[in-house]
Amino acid sequence: MDVIDEKIIAELARNARIPHAELASRVLLSRTAVRQRIERLERQGHIAGYTIVRPGENADDGVVSALVLIYRQDRMRGGDVLAALKRIPEVVICEVLSGEFDIMVRLEAASLERVREIWEDIARMPGVRDTTTALTLSNVVNRPRRVKESKEPAAGG
Structure with a gap:
């Protein structure tokens, strides 16, 4: 995974239904390149599963x-x-x-x-x-799984 993959995953974590064209503009790639990267990330197991949340319902209701x-x-x-x-x-x-x-x-x-x-x-x-x-009485923090930090050096340094 590279820095662009990390950006794609971060954007998908914010909105998993973001259109490929919009995602491509945010990560500065073509729509085709974004689609190919997403498919690769799915094959590698970095992206898996889909969640359904009904409008107006809390995902934890009744659990x-x-x-x-x-x-x-x-x-x-x-x-x-x-x-x-x-x-x-x-x-x-x-x-x-x-x-x-x-x-x-x-x-x-x-x-x-x-x-x-x-x-x-x-x-x-x-x-x-x-x-x-x-x-469990209440849920105070429920973060999505963290993405591993990139091993690439910071820009300009």
């Missing part, structure tokens, strides 16, 4: 979020737990941690009842020793 911190029986042999977590559609983030907890899971479910069901399922998984769960 209950929770963090589940999981202690495993054996930190070195927890592949079955990770495989089972991958199969739960409400698991939006699953990370293996260092420190006191072994796994951190973020759930986004349609109801508090569904969060409870998932928590019970996780607690019953073979290899899970204990869990700690916290419900």
Whole structure:
């Protein structure tokens, strides 16, 4: 990825529906060159997925979020737990941690009842020793994924 790719991604992050012609004028390329770069960025995995937000609705309406911190029986042999977590559609983030907890899971479910069901399922998984769960009360910062910084030197320096 180069500086122009970074600019394209920044513009798309602001408005994913920006016409190629307008995007091209903002990054000083032809419309065809922008389309080709976007296709390449999609193939490389830098651009993936589409989001639908209905007009007048908050994207978080009706979603209950929770963090589940999981202690495993054996930190070195927890592949079955990770495989089972991958199969739960409400698991939006699953990370293996260092420190006191072994796994951190973020759930986004349609109801508090569904969060409870998932928590019970996780607690019953073979290899899970204990869990700690916290419900999200409010979302203060929700930044899109950061783009890696360019390795190119600054202009004029």
